[in-house]
Amino acid sequence: MAAPGQTEVVERPANLAARGRARIVGLLRAVPIRWRILSIAALNSAVVVVLAAMIYNGAHVLGAAWDDVRQVRESDKILALLESETSRLQNLIHRYINQPSPDLFAEILLLREAVLGTLATRASTDPMLSGSVEELERVTDRFLNGFGDLRSVQATITKTYEQEVLGPARDMAGLYSIIEGATGHRDALIWPSLGKSREAFTAMLVAANAYYLSLASASAEEARRNTETIERTIPVMADLADNDLQRMALERLGARTAALREGLAKLSEELSSRTDLLRNTIDASQAEAIGAIDDLSVKMHQREQKAQETFDRTLGDISRRVLSIAVIFLGIILTAGVLIALSIRLPLQQIMTAMRAITSGDYDRRVQGTSARDEVGAMARAVEVFRENAIAKRKTEDELRTSKEKAESALFELNTAQQNLIDAERLAALGGLVAGVAHEVNNPIGISLTVASSFARRSEMFEAELRSDGALRRSQLEEFVRSSRDASEQLVANLQRAGELIQSFKQVAVDRSHAERRQFSLGEATDQIIASLRPILKRAPISLTVDVPEGLVIDGYPGSYGQILTNLFLNAANHAFSDGRAGTISISARPRGYDDVEIIFADDGAGMTPDVQRQAFDPFFTTRRNDGGTGLGLHIVYNLVTQQLGGRMMLESRVGQGTTFRIIMPRTARGGPVTTETLADGNAQWPNRTMSST
Numbered sequence: 001m002a003a004p005g006q007t008e009v010v011e012r013p014a015n016l017a018a019r020g021r022a023r024i025v026g027l028l029r030a031v032p033i034r035w036r037i038l039s040i041a042a043l044n045s046a047v048v049v050v051l052a053a054m055i056y057n058g059a060h061v062l063g064a065a066w067d068d069v070r071q072v073r074e075s076d077k078i079l080a081l082l083e084s085e086t087s088r089l090q091n092l093i094h095r096y097i098n099q100p101s102p103d104l105f106a107e108i109l110l111l112r113e114a115v116l117g118t119l120a121t122r123a124s125t126d127p128m129l130s131g132s133v134e135e136l137e138r139v140t141d142r143f144l145n146g147f148g149d150l151r152s153v154q155a156t157i158t159k160t161y162e163q164e165v166l167g168p169a170r171d172m173a174g175l176y177s178i179i180e181g182a183t184g185h186r187d188a189l190i191w192p193s194l195g196k197s198r199e200a201f202t203a204m205l206v207a208a209n210a211y212y213l214s215l216a217s218a219s220a221e222e223a224r225r226n227t228e229t230i231e232r233t234i235p236v237m238a239d240l241a242d243n244d245l246q247r248m249a250l251e252r253l254g255a256r257t258a259a260l261r262e263g264l265a266k267l268s269e270e271l272s273s274r275t276d277l278l279r280n281t282i283d284a285s286q287a288e289a290i291g292a293i294d295d296l297s298v299k300m301h302q303r304e305q306k307a308q309e310t311f312d313r314t315l316g317d318i319s320r321r322v323l324s325i326a327v328i329f330l331g332i333i334l335t336a337g338v339l340i341a342l343s344i345r346l347p348l349q350q351i352m353t354a355m356r357a358i359t360s361g362d363y364d365r366r367v368q369g370t371s372a373r374d375e376v377g378a379m380a381r382a383v384e385v386f387r388e389n390a391i392a393k394r395k396t397e398d399e400l401r402t403s404k405e406k407a408e409s410a411l412f413e414l415n416t417a418q419q420n421l422i423d424a425e426r427l428a429a430l431g432g433l434v435a436g437v438a439h440e441v442n443n444p445i446g447i448s449l450t451v452a453s454s455f456a457r458r459s460e461m462f463e464a465e466l467r468s469d470g471a472l473r474r475s476q477l478e479e480f481v482r483s484s485r486d487a488s489e490q491l492v493a494n495l496q497r498a499g500e501l502i503q504s505f506k507q508v509a510v511d512r513s514h515a516e517r518r519q520f521s522l523g524e525a526t527d528q529i530i531a532s533l534r535p536i537l538k539r540a541p542i543s544l545t546v547d548v549p550e551g552l553v554i555d556g557y558p559g560s561y562g563q564i565l566t567n568l569f570l571n572a573a574n575h576a577f578s579d580g581r582a583g584t585i586s587i588s589a590r591p592r593g594y595d596d597v598e599i600i601f602a603d604d605g606a607g608m609t610p611d612v613q614r615q616a617f618d619p620f621f622t623t624r625r626n627d628g629g630t631g632l633g634l635h636i637v638y639n640l641v642t643q644q645l646g647g648r649m650m651l652e653s654r655v656g657q658g659t660t661f662r663i664i665m666p667r668t669a670r671g672g673p674v675t676t677e678t679l680a681d682g683n684a685q686w687p688n689r690t691m692s693s694t
Contacts, residue, residue: 024339033375036340043336047329051322058318066311072304078118083293085115086140093147093282108147115140150282153274160270161212164263168256169205172230175253176201179237182245190240197233200226208264215275220268227261312474319466347376351383358387444494451494455487516559517669522552522589522597529562530587533569540573541582548589552597556669560640567633568601568661574624576605576659583658596647596664604658613653646670 092108176198183190204226211219234254241247354367367384370377462480526548537544554561569585577583585603592598608616615621617638622631641649647665 033344036344040333040337040340043329043333047326047333050325050329054321054325055318058314058321061314062311062318066307069304069307069311072301072307081118083290085118086290093150093278147282150274150277153270153277157267157270157274160263160267165208165212165260165267168260168263169201169208171256172201172253172260175249175256178249179246179253182243182249188240188242190237190242190246193233193237193240197230197237200229200233204230204260208267212267212271215271220264223264224261227257227264230257231261308474315474323467344376347372347380351376351380354380354383354387358383358390444498448491448494448498451487451490455484455491458483458487517555517557519553519555520558521550522554522561523548523550525554525558525561526565526587526589529565533566536569536573540577541580542573542577543584545584545586546588548587552589552591552667554597554665554667554669556645556665560644564637564640564663565601567637571633572601572603572605572659576603576607578606578624581605592664595668596666599663599665600660601663602658602660607655607657607659608651608653609655613651616651617649641665644669644671 176194179190179194180198183194204223207219207223207226210216211223231254234250234257238247238250241250350368367380367387370380370384372380458480462476465476526546530544530546533544565587572585583603583605585601587599587601589597589599612623617634618631619635620631621635638649641647641663645665646669647663650662650664651659652662653659
């Protein structure tokens with residue numbers, strides 16, 4: 001008795017649970033499935049409404065904090081603009097001092113008005129900068145007024161240089177010419193001193209120009225030394241002079257040299273004055289303006305930090321509340337979902353059990369739940385009808401299947417014997433394309449998988465940070481958004497690349513697999529076929545040029561056209577450019593009259609002998625039989641051109657100078673679909689073949 005008592009104690013809770021579950025399921029099954037699903041949708045809508053209300057309430061607080069942050073950033077942009085404009089103005093002034101020009105002066109005036117306009121219109125109306133605009137205007141006015149003083153000094157420097165340096169220099173150049181003309185011959189005693197003085201004058205003039213343009217102290221010192229050299233050579237030349245004209249010119253040369261020396265000294269003083277003014281007025285005022293702007297920037301950043309703290313605190317409160325409400329509603333939705341799922345899953349399990357029995361051949365087990373009045377009950381009744389029909393059809397179906405298998409087996413063996421070689425040749429190119437495209441697609445797909453895995457780990461880390469303390473900092477949110485954007489951009493770029501490769505190969509493969517007649521663009525079809533051949537080009541030193549104009553529309557068979565181009569390309573790669581030989585393949589097309597199109601496929605490879613040309617289109621003729629050639633590639637091309645497309649094909653070749661295939665086909669194909677049997681039997685088409693040997 002103990003054993004039965006113990007068994008009853010153990011099973012009683014399980015029985016109670018099963019009965020309770022069955023009771024709940026029965027109550028729920030009285031409600032149509034659509035209403036059960038709508039109840040879940042209603043709960044989700046309630047969650048959305050509650051969360052939207054909470055977010056709307058918090059949006060006002062976040063809006064105020066964000067307005068402060070935005071205002072601070074706008075003020076900071078104005079300060080950055082002022083700093084940039086004053087720095088640029090300082091650089092322009094330096095450039096103008098070194099190389100004065102009307103364009104630079106006009107640009108300085110425009111930028112000056114821009115700086116004053118920024119201070120007057122933007123900074124003065126900004127609530128955060130209005131109290132500091134007067135100080136900025138004072139510093140800026142001093143900075144801009146200094147430019148006027150600099151222009152006055154620069155005008156004086158230019159005048160001194162023109163009148164007191166270049167003027168005496170021009171006179172000295174003329175005096176040197178007079179002395180040289182009065183000397184008469186190069187054997188004169190004065191000639192060596194005159195040459196040395198003339199060289200010193202040339203060096204002095206170059207150094208003076210360099211000093212004026214670059215303010216190099218070395219150039220000033222060199223100009224001074226050369227001036228002294230000229231003054232020392234003048235008495236020597238005076239003693240060696242042999243006529244009055246020379247003595248008069250030397251006397252005048254001494255006077256102009258002294259004037260030049262004084263002009264250089266005066267120019268040096270004025271340039272030093274300009275440098276001091278530039279440093280003490282322009283650069284110092286600019287530094288003071290930058291300092292004032294930096295002080296304001298520090299205040300702006302402090303205010304921005306305070307507003308950012310308010311923003312982050314409010315955002316954290318909203319996050320915690322949203323998380324709490326979401327957890328509560330999630331529990332409610334999960335409970336309701338489990339109950340509704342039980343009301344659907346248990347009856348469906350019974351139907352699945354019956355379906356498995358039927359599919360396994362056990363037709364004797366009846367379907368449970370056929371008496372229920374909901375949608376699942378209707379499914380159960382339909383399965384029961386299916387079971388009854390399956391019993392009636394089983395014997396007939398088995399007999400038909402056996403007969404069909406026998407017929408298909410015999411037919412398959414017969415077709416295999418006839419078509420194996422042709423099918424292998426036609427699909428060999430497509431198989432190579434599959435391998436090449438798969439290799440190309442592997443790179444972007446692998447990168448996308450790596451990026452997606454990294455993004456998934458980053459999402460898990462972000463969720464963990466969100467749940468750890470309930471507070472989400474703005475920097476964390478921005479980092480997550482930035483990493484998400486980078487990952488999505490990489491995924492989109494790589495998947496688009498893979499999609500383009502797959503789409504190109506897909507269209508070529510579909511055209512190859514279905515001999516459907518349709519209108520297609522010759523240029524687009526050529527580009528798709530070339531795209532599928534790119535992997536082969538990467539493995540061989542062959543360059544490819546394509547010249548197919550847009551607007552050539554063909555009413556024909558794009559699959560056959562793709563087979564033609566692929567076979568010609570592989571034939572050139574294997575024969576014209578064997579043993580890794582480099583070369584070029586060109587594909588071009590052009591209208592030929594109103595009804596025809598001419599396609600030219602040419603290479604600059606090994607070429608063909610006359611004997612090979614005569615047999616090029618014969619079936620099973622190949623020059624590389626020992627290397628695995630079948631001799632069917634050009635035979636298939638010829639029959640596709642003449643038989644299905646209704647065109648003509650011509651061959652021109654010369655040993656060592658390449659091969660050209662000319663295909664003339666109508667814009668509307670005249671032939672019908674080509675089967676493997678018609679491709680294999682090309683003798684009927686042989687009288688239409690046209691060949692030109694050169």
